[in-house]
Amino acid sequence: MLAMIQQTLAITAPVFAMLFLGVVLKRLQWIDDIFINTASSLVFKGTLPALLFLAIIKADLQAALQPALIGYFVLATVACFLLAWGWAIWRCPEMDRGIYTQGAFRGNNGIVGLALATSLYGDYGLSVGAVLGGVVILLYNSLSAVVLAVYSPNSKSDPWSLCKSILSNPLIIAVLAATPFAYWQIGLPTWLMTSAGYFAQMTLPLALICIGGTLTLASLRASGSIAISSSLMKMVWLPLLATLGAWWCGFRNADLGILFLYFASPTAAASYVMARAVNGNHQLAAAIIVITTLVAVVTVNLGLLLLQWAGWA
Numbered sequence: 567m568l569a570m571i572q573q574t575l576a577i578t579a580p581v582f583a584m585l586f587l588g589v590v591l592k593r594l595q596w597i598d599d600i601f602i603n604t605a606s607s608l609v610f611k612g613t614l615p616a617l618l619f620l621a622i623i624k625a626d627l628q629a630a631l632q633p634a635l636i637g638y639f640v641l642a643t644v645a646c647f648l649l650a651w652g653w654a655i656w657r658c659p660e661m662d663r664g665i666y667t668q669g670a671f672r673g674n675n676g677i678v679g680l681a682l683a684t685s686l687y688g689d690y691g692l693s694v695g696a697v698l699g700g701v702v703i704l705l706y707n708s709l710s711a712v713v714l715a716v717y718s719p720n721s722k723s724d725p726w727s728l729c730k731s732i733l734s735n736p737l738i739i740a741v742l743a744a745t746p747f748a749y750w751q752i753g754l755p756t757w758l759m760t761s762a763g764y765f766a767q768m769t770l771p772l773a774l775i776c777i778g779g780t781l782t783l784a785s786l787r788a789s790g791s792i793a794i795s796s797s798l799m800k801m802v803w804l805p806l807l808a809t810l811g812a813w814w815c816g817f818r819n820a821d822l823g824i825l826f827l828y829f830a831s832p833t834a835a836a837s838y839v840m841a842r843a844v845n846g847n848h849q850l851a852a853a854i855i856v857i858t859t860l861v862a863v864v865t866v867n868l869g870l871l872l873l874q875w876a877g878w879a
Contacts, residue, residue, distance in 0.1 A: 570867050577681045578832070581859050584771055588778020602776045606842045609773050614836060615740035617766035618703050621676065622744035623754070625696040632694065635821055636701055639828065642808040643702075646829075647671045647709045649807075650799055662792055664717035665847045668710045668840065669854035670799040673831035675702050677770070678862065682827045686870075687820045694824055700741075700748070702828065707737040710840055718844040737836070773835040776842075777852045789853035797833075797857040801865045805830040809869070813878060823870070823879035830866050832858035 591597045650670035654663040673679060680699055683691035715731040732738055746752065786793075808829040812822055833855045841851035873879035 570870060571863065573682065573685050574678075574863050574866055577678050578859055578862055581677075581774060581835075584774035585778040585781070585856060585859075588775035589781055590778075591775065592779040597775070597779050602779045603842075605772045606776050606839055606848075609769055609776070610839045610843045611736050613766055613769040613772065614839060615736045616762050617769045618737055619740040619744040620759070620762055620766055621696075622700050622703065622741060623747040623752075625700050625748055631697055632821075635694070635817070635825070636698060638812060638815055638817070639698060639825060640701065640705060642811055642825075642829070643671065643705055644709070646804045646808060647713075649804065650796075651713060653799065654796075657795065658792060661717065661719075662847050662850055664714040664844075665837075665841050665850045665854075666792060666796045667713045668837045669793075669796040669833045669851060669858070671804065672706050672710060672834050672837050673702075673800070673828060674834040674859075675699055675828050675831050676834070678866075679828045679831040682866070683824045686823060686827075690820055691824060694821075695828075698824070698828060700745075704738070704741045706834070706836075707735060707741065707840075708732055710837065711735045711738065714840060714844045714846060718846060737840075770835065773839055777835065777838050777855060780838075780849055780852045781856065785849040786853050786856075789850045793850055793853040793857055796854050797861060800833055800854070800858050801830065801861045805865070805869065809873075818878055820879070823873060826869055826873060826879065827866070830862070830869055832862040 588597075647667065651663070651667045654666040654670070658666045675695075676699055680692070680695040683695040685691070687694075711732045712728055715728050747754070805826065809822070809826045812825045817825060835855060838848055838851040838855055842848040870879065
């Protein structure tokens, strides 16, 4: 148990460090709102698409391909998305429903989920997690684009406008563009991969610094109960339902453990970037990321302990 807590902290602590750095830099006035707006736009339109593109083309989509596992994850994610959206309609002000829903279902699988799956299950966890991650990227960004477009003050919510919003999303474009390269194992020049890697590596530091620069005690208090409700949905209720559903469907051992880790990962930093891109309540998005990342140290370890105690993972 202690070793697992240390592993989780090793992954989440750097996230908190970058968030805190953003707070400090804003206090020192080394960054301002203009920088945060520009950097967030750069992440959304450039560095994050580059990161997703590289992640997809490096994944071997034909290895560790498990249709049942992927199929269940897709169905469970869509179900969690609909549950979160339904709850948001019932409990949230209309303007915050898109941010609430995205925060409640969109996990940080590319960092926390994959790292823990690899740490626990070695090469099997890495290969299955990477393939699952490719599906996750397309699914999360498509669903997020829909729910944010519906409630964005600058977007139309008719079917044609929603389709345009999804297909014009830089993250979706990056995933679709990378898929043929990954499927047919098409190589790119080494210099291009290296340069793209340098560019993509700016994503997480920039996104987290922007989130930290946005955070204030006033914004956290204002987010209050809505942020806590979305965080509980993300870290407790939806992982519980989805993992029990996976067990009921017959998944056991490493497969069940990997599914749990992907469902139980804290909210992804990309949710803040997308919220900012549509002029949504990015302060609420930032608060959800902070709360879920903090809570993950407890809930992820407790969930794994229960699965191992029951002999399921």
